[in-house]
Amino acid sequence: MSQSFDPTEFFSFAGLIVRESSANEAALRSAISRAYYSVYLVARDSLFGTDEARLTAGIRKRINRNYQLKTHKKQRELGTHALVIFAIHDRTNNFTLSHQLDQLREARVDADYKMSQKCLSNIGKQSWREYAEETMQLATLILPRAKMLPSY
């Protein structure tokens, strides 16, 4: 059986794209997305084990309860992205890392779903290259901390 995939390879791949001066918008958007997923997956696996192996129904329920994320029975439970971001604060009491991962998540949502350039001007960026570079810089700084997150 082969070893698990190392999500930091997504980060390395994103770095290769951003370092390429001829990278077009599609490539830069993809780099942003891969950079987010790299940090997100590292954080998730640090907290809950590879592929959330240790994320039991009890732990999920506890996090949802602590943040009252599921306020109505009919409301569907929130996805794992928000869960991981809340779990960082829940487990470490650290606002900064939680907000930083959340910023990467917004960048990924912009890159994957926002086709207009308004999302760039909102954050003072002139181009997707600038956005990709900022995202890579943030990912570079928080990836080691995501690796060190204590598990549940």
Added chain:
Amino acid sequence: MTLYTETPVAGELVLEPRHRSISQFWRWREKGGEALETADPSIRFLNFAEQAAQEQNAVITYGTSFTTLPRGEKKRVAVVIPPLEDINMHHPALTSKVRYLLRNFWAIIVSKALQTYFPIGKTSIAVFSDTSEDRLQVVLRVLTEASASQAVAFWESLESDIHEWVSRLNDRDRLIFLRDISLRIHWQ
């Protein structure tokens, strides 16, 4: 050191550093910025040195250099406080409670920026919606001319101030802040 300032959005703010080390730091600067080892021995060195060094690094990192001044002379630094833009925009996520928390959160960030000479260019409010997850979040966006490492250092320096503020909130407000409000810092 207490700074009084006013903005069109938040009204009068009193920006008051909580740590004694800040005033010690100013005393140190007023003495001409000598090396820490030769600072006033009455200052508790270990605690002060550690925190002052952090402040010194912050100031240097943020591009404002120390100036040697004659004893007793205080340097005046003009600091621009950007208004909190879009705080009055209409959106269901921006309840009066969320606006109240945002104004206080913003004041904490601006206060820290003043203390550390961190250059804030713009502060604004936005609503973030992750299309893949059924949730809205209000974000306080800070745009800065600082570099990535400076911005992240500033971001991390906010942690203790945010903790102190959040610890004083009631349970309901704390939950609203944790769940519905997030900070974004964007740099050059």
